[in-house]
Amino acid sequence: MGNKVRISDLVIPALLLIIAAVSLYIRIALPYNTVFSSNIIKFTGADAYYYMRLVDNIVYNFPHLTPFDPYYIYPDGGNTGVTPDLFAYLIAFVAKLLGPGNFSQQSIDTIAVYIPPVLATLVIIPLYFIGKAVFNRWVGILAAAIFVILPVEVGRSLLGYTDQHIAEVLITTILMLFIILALKNGSRLELDKPANRAWNVLCRPLIYSILAGICLGIYFLTWVGALLFVLLLFIYFLVQFTVDHILGKSVDYLGLTGCVTGAVALLMILVWRFDFVNILSLLIFALFPIIMTLLSRYFCARGWKAWWYPLTVAVIGLLSGLVVFIISPSFIKGMFGLVGFIFIPNISTTNNELQPLMFVLGRFTLDSIFESFTTAFYISLVAVCFVIYHAVKAGERNKVMLIVWSLVIVLATFAMRRFAYYYAVNAALLTGYLCWLVLHLAGFGKAKEPKPLEAERAISKKARRKQVMVKRKRKQGAPLLAYKALSIIGIIFIVFYPNFGPLPGGAKPISDMASQPSFAPSDAWCDTLTWMRKNTPEPVGNADAYYKLWERPAGGEQFKYPDTAYGVLAWWDTGYWITRIGRRIPMTNPGMGAQQENQYASFFMTENGTQAGKILEMGGGRYVIIDFDTALPLKFHSIAASSGNPKEKYYDVYYQKQNGKLTPLIFFYPEYYRTVMVRLFNFDGKAVTESNVTAISYEDKEDASGQAYKQVTDYKTFKTYSEAQAYVMQHKTGQYKIGGADPFESPISLEPLTDFKLEYGSGSTKATPAGATVPDVKVFKYK
Secondary structure, eight states, X not given: OOOOXXXXXXXXXXXXXXXXXXXXIIIIITTHHHHTSSSSOOOSSTTHHHHHHHHHHHHHTTTOOOSXXXXXXXXXXXXXXXXXXXXXXXXXXXXXXXXXXXXXXXXHHHHHHTHHHHHHHHTHHHHHHHHHHHTOHHHHHHHHHHHTTOHXXXXXXXXXXXXXXXXXXXXXXXXXXXXXHHHHHTTTOOTTSGGGGSHHHHHHHHHHHHHHHHHXXXXXXXXXXXXXXXXXXXXXXXHHHHHHHHTTOOOHHHHXXXXXXXXXXXXXXXXXXXXXXXXXXXXXXXXHHHHHHHHHHHXXXXXXXXXXXXXXXXXXXXXXXXHHHHHOHHHHHHHHHHHHHHHSOXXXXXXXXXXXXXXXXXXXXXXXXXXXXXXXXXXXXXXXXHHHHHHHHHOOGGGHXXXXXXXXXXXXXXXXXXXXXXXXXXXXXXXXXXXXXXXXXXXXXXXXXXXXXXXXXXXXXXXXXXXXXXXXXXXXXXXXXXXXXXXXXXXXXXXXXXXXXXOTTSOOHHHHHHHSOTTSOOHXXXXXXXXXXXXXXXXXXXXXXXXXXXXXXXXXXXXXXOTTOOEEEOOGGGXXXXXXXXXXXXXXXXXXXXXXXXXXXXXXXXXXXXXXXXXHHHTTEEEEEEEHHHHSHHHHHHHHHHTTOOGGGTEEEEEEEETTEEEEEXXXXXXXXXXXXXXXXXXXXXXXXXXOEEEEEEEEXXXXXXXXXXXXXXXXXXXXXXXXXXXXXXXXXXXXXXXXXXXXXXXXXXXXXXXXXXXXXXXXXXXXXXXXXXXXXXXXXXX
16 A cells, blocks of 8 residues: 555645635735726736736737837837846736637736736745755745735735736745755765766756756846846855865855856846846856866865965956956946945935835835834844854854845845845745744754653663653643743734734734735726827827837837827826826836936926926927826925925925924925926916915924924914015014915916816816815826
8 A cells, every 4th residue: 555644744735725825815805896996907016007018919919029119108119128028928828828719908907917916825835945945844834924924025916916026036936946955955966976976966956956047047037137146146156165165065066056057047048038248147157156166176186275265266256357347348337336226225216116125215214124024024134143153053054045145135125125025035934934943942843752651560760760750741741831822922923913913003014005005096097098098199090009019110210100199298107007008108107217207307397387398399298197196295205306306395394283282284385386287287277366375483393302393383374475475574583484285275376377278187086175176187288
């Protein structure tokens, strides 16, 4: 008879299935009503609309993708295939495989929204095996359970968040699993011994290395920043080669794994897409382990001092870098630029993804750490110290990879918030490890107590003493059980509960994030873009042009649009919506350059209607879309910053005492009302007569923590701006400001913007401070 399946063998698969079910429930059930709330299936990430535009074209022309997309941005269009697009092909392939035979937008969208939750759930498989390989299977289970509930990962893998981010996490986690398995299975490999060159010895590390190379190649075809993990692996191999050589251990397994991984990835890139920087980087990465291995063998054969090895490597590295710089200075500059981009924080950026983890709009805060990881981030930092200690003390080489991996990614996360979704894997592994240490100290996983001695057996005095000791241990069973229970409760409360809540203040991190996706278009935007698709002229001939295979302009020439073409201007974060939902050509989108962003920020912030018209005409724009959030402080500050002006030029936050408490008041200055954006959205481009002019006096103060703020000491309201000015001029001392408390009531008179006409206002509305309602989104036509 065959081996019987033990119940204990089914525990791990059962736990993984439960974790998978929880993962799918969080990511699918909670945001379901948002995604399927109307006739349009909503995607919950801005970049998802970029990929779905590509998917539309691929599915319609399968397996081809248009080399050029005139719908990308106006008036330049965009070349496709320049940046990795394997993720779009994956979605299109699944849509073709599972969808109906005929082209159906509804079926494609329905299939595509489920891809992120499925990919996120698949991550638990390699994550479990990494935990098992580096520590034990229970660490793998704990890591998988922690990973699926971390808010930062939930937010990137919700139903409809059809972006490549969660694919990056899955691919890199599998990559690291195969690297770890290759290193673990080849750790005793010494190729100068005939027995170690046998196929049965080389088989596993070689196969795992090939699989790692395939994953690395897929990663390059999925994300433009894939050199991040090449840099990470380069650092690891540099550290491990040095450590092993100094300890007198063979480094052949490192040479095999590194060379094969880099070579396989290089071949994939050469076949799929030629990119000089990536090809040269992978070539260096593939050759580097061979050079390191040969150097180690050479030094060992001559009995040279171990410390000469890292010094020689450093000298060779500097000389090699100098040679490459002479041959291709742009490559070296690009590498330094990449390292700087990844690891040097940019506090001034207004892009939330690119801001440092602990800075929001230039202000230091720890809130973003808790919002992304709750307690797991801090626990992981403690855990990595334990891992480093054990790796150094016991010489456990399999843990060096986890240490380097975690430190590199956490440094990147500190510098740029977008990398937090990578660190979720490390945070889960490290937190799972520390949880297991606590459980182990409480008694889990320890050897069972010896069986009691049999009564009928002849017992010597020494045996009786042993029996007494066993009985005493058995009496201690109740306290041991209590320790186990307390450890489980403590882990649930400290590690798991903060992700679910409710927390003090009522927050429920996972539920709040999943049930109210931040980046899904509102009903107002969907209705507006649907109206635009049906009621504005086709920009490129006819509706079928959206699916056409367009030829890329030859010789770097600009694409020649037909005379019917025009652009639609809105703030950049809605550009992909305009392309995919409205089937119109945006003048801005998340992929545009800083120069375009600043140019169109100037359009919104200028006080001169004629100047605004010239900016629009130069870009070929015919329609302008503005929403409530953009015209109000929620997003206004980012547009102001992009135009080169601080938000304090337009409004500031003051505090006034009400019922013994300080309450915030946003006070708008005349410069705010003069901007073209406010004149269009708040007043529909019509002439405005000044009203409710307010003059406030204030004092600069500091709270208990030393934070400066402005407190209103008095205010008066006037009919005209000149009256308010006269009042302020009467006071020789004190600080005064003139403006308005209501963004929809101007304290200054405004001229009409005669070249702009309100064409559409969404049925969905927002409330003004005065209690009136205004359309959430408005469309204006220029001339």
